Amino acid sequence: MIDLLKTRRTIRKYTSAPVDDALLNRLLDASARTQTMGNLQLYSVVVTRDEEMKRRLSPAHFGQPMVMQAPVVLTICADFNRTSEWCRNRKAVPGYDNLLSFINAASDALLYTQTFSCLAEEAGLGVCYLGTTVYQPQQIIDILGLPRLVMPIATLTVGWPDEVPALSDRLPMAAFVHDERYHDYSPADIDRYYTPKEALPENRHFVAVNNKETLAQVFAEIRYTKKDNESLSQLFLDTLRKQGFLE
Amino acid sequence: MIDLLKTRRTIRKYTSAPVDDALLNRLLDASARTQTMGNLQLYSVVVTRDEEMKRRLSPAHFGQPMVMQAPVVLTICADFNRTSEWCRNRKAVPGYDNLLSFINAASDALLYTQTFSCLAEEAGLGVCYLGTTVYQPQQIIDILGLPRLVMPIATLTVGWPDEVPALSDRLPMAAFVHDERYHDYSPADIDRYYTPKEALPENRHFVAVNNKETLAQVFAEIRYTKKDNESLSQLFLDTLRKQGFLE
Numbered sequence: 001m002i003d004l005l006k007t008r009r010t011i012r013k014y015t016s017a018p019v020d021d022a023l024l025n026r027l028l029d030a031s032a033r034t035q036t037m038g039n040l041q042l043y044s045v046v047v048t049r050d051e052e053m054k055r056r057l058s059p060a061h062f063g064q065p066m067v068m069q070a071p072v073v074l075t076i077c078a079d080f081n082r083t084s085e086w087c088r089n090r091k092a093v094p095g096y097d098n099l100l101s102f103i104n105a106a107s108d109a110l111l112y113t114q115t116f117s118c119l120a121e122e123a124g125l126g127v128c129y130l131g132t133t134v135y136q137p138q139q140i141i142d143i144l145g146l147p148r149l150v151m152p153i154a155t156l157t158v159g160w161p162d163e164v165p166a167l168s169d170r171l172p173m174a175a176f177v178h179d180e181r182y183h184d185y186s187p188a189d190i191d192r193y194y195t196p197k198e199a200l201p202e203n204r205h206f207v208a209v210n211n212k213e214t215l216a217q218v219f220a221e222i223r224y225t226k227k228d229n230e231s232l233s234q235l236f237l238d239t240l241r242k243q244g245f246l247e
Numbered sequence: 248m249i250d251l252l253k254t255r256r257t258i259r260k261y262t263s264a265p266v267d268d269a270l271l272n273r274l275l276d277a278s279a280r281t282q283t284m285g286n287l288q289l290y291s292v293v294v295t296r297d298e299e300m301k302r303r304l305s306p307a308h309f310g311q312p313m314v315m316q317a318p319v320v321l322t323i324c325a326d327f328n329r330t331s332e333w334c335r336n337r338k339a340v341p342g343y344d345n346l347l348s349f350i351n352a353a354s355d356a357l358l359y360t361q362t363f364s365c366l367a368e369e370a371g372l373g374v375c376y377l378g379t380t381v382y383q384p385q386q387i388i389d390i391l392g393l394p395r396l397v398m399p400i401a402t403l404t405v406g407w408p409d410e411v412p413a414l415s416d417r418l419p420m421a422a423f424v425h426d427e428r429y430h431d432y433s434p435a436d437i438d439r440y441y442t443p444k445e446a447l448p449e450n451r452h453f454v455a456v457n458n459k460e461t462l463a464q465v466f467a468e469i470r471y472t473k474k475d476n477e478s479l480s481q482l483f484l485d486t487l488r489k490q491g492f493l494e
Contacts, residue, residue: 219285
């Protein structure tokens with residue numbers, strides 16, 4: 001898998017070929033071998049294939065075209081509902097309506113998501129991870145009918161690739177690996193690690209079309225702004241409370 | 248990888264053979280091909296090999312023997328510090344001291360963790376995921392010197408396997424995959440999905456030695472109790488605030 005990974009790219013355009021049920025189920029099932037807290041498997045996956053359901057999910061993902069275009073959309077959820085139901089049916093009182101339990105379930109769900117992603121790519125499928133899942137979770141909850149103690153945490157669009165996008169860059173390993181203790185970043189470190197990224201033609205273009213002076217400004221002032229992050233944080237917190245994870 | 252995954256087990260006992268630096272670095276580097284928010288790579292990995300550092304980390308993980316026994320311990324952190332430093336060095340004002348940004352960075356970190364896990368197992372290494380990382384994060388922060396906007400989220404112990412534990416069970420796929428909409432669990436569903444697990448000799452033994460009536464009681468009343476979850480939730484929230492993610 002390591003060789004495959006070195007040339008992996010996120011796929012946003014899919015052919016019209018369907019994703020076979022048997023293949024999808026094989027991948028969903030095998031991914032469950034992922035490590036999980038106390039072997040409780042604190043996640044659920046909602047599979048969307050229906051056109052009308054995709055149309056309803058689309059605005060929650062800001063209309064990103066992958067949602068409509070992909071034959072399969074997976075919404076992976078942190079799920080303490082099933083385990084709590086199990087407890088209630090077995091003379092046990094569940095105590096999972098709290099922040100730590102959300103973190104535990106979200107961790108399980110994200111590890112599962114990434115195993116699925118690796119397996120799907122190994123099978124030749126293309127996937128795109130939609131970070132928008134945590135921006136307007138309430139919409140997704142309403143559309144998919146997620147009960148208390150279930151929170152959507154990741155979305156993958158899945159299909160057969162209809163593009164070969166350029167390989168995206170990554171920071172050098174020294175930028176994110178620390179030996180024994182965290183070494184904070186000096187201005188010289190920042191220059192060393194980020195200058196190659198900033199010098200890429202696609203990033204220079206990105207800065208130019210956005211009328212900014214630096215690549216960091218495109219991120220901080222347009223793509224992921226303080227104002228948006230703060231209002232989305234409040235939405236996320238409200239939804240976490242509504243789903244029962246902050247009792 | 249799918250065949251490998253089907254027989255994967257968490258490894259808690261390691262031989263005394265060291266993990267070669269070149270191999271470890273190859274895996275740490277390749278794992279960075281994982282999808283990441285805006286290609287920002289919102290994570291850092293602290294590599295612990297030093298005996299004294301392992302000894303100091305051990306209590307944060309409740310003395311689980313893997314920490315001392317494994318040649319390598321990786322602490323994977325949600326990291327918005329590096330990106331914020333980049334912004335400050337590039338005439339941009341970062342706005343990532345909020346809950347959504349923590350969720351984004353934690354997601355990046357967990358996806359990276361799982362890719363690393365898959366690659367390490369493919370290379371023949373054994374890994375154990377320590378969920379204890381989020382129980383006493385402040386201890387880990389102090390030991391590893393993690394600055395503001397860096398939060399430990401996962402720990403992997405890594406080494407060459409010195410055991411072949413039994414394959415652990417998993418729920419049937421129907422228990423966690425939902426078609427189009429979430430279907431809540433009836434008592435009959437719970438029976439269907441959980442009875443095989445409850446009937447396993449190791450789980451019956453687990454119930455017996457703990458003097459409980461049901462397996463769910465062992466989880467809810469001993470392993471992951473409401474009381475513990477609530478006090479650990481408060482600790483987690485306090486640490487998240489101290490690390491600057493709740494401004």
